[in-house]
Amino acid sequence: MLVVKHEFQDKYSGKVIKVGTILEIEDENRKKDLLSRQLIVEADVLVLKQDDQEEESELTVKEIKLMLEEKGIEYTPRDNKAKLLQLLKGDS
Incomplete structure (x- = not known):
């Protein structure tokens, strides 16, 4: 990546x-x-800063899904951006 x-x-x-x-x-x-x-x-691996929501908001849903797939984290097609970011950070 x-x-x-x-x-x-x-x-x-x-x-x-x-x-x-x-x-x-x-x-x-x-x-x-x-x-x-x-x-x-x-x-x-791309590490997201937890206190920098501005940087997180700049990521597209497509980019977040790609990062989840690279980590082997499952998501559903209906998951919104907030849910995808939670999964990425491990907050499921």
């Missing part, structure tokens, strides 16, 4: 990529470039 460590503007799309965003990069040269510039990091 690739996670944004420092906010940056993507040179191809022009979009600002925020800290904590999970990226999928197929282009190995692009991946190496971003890693070497320390804009992204490879992570097995």
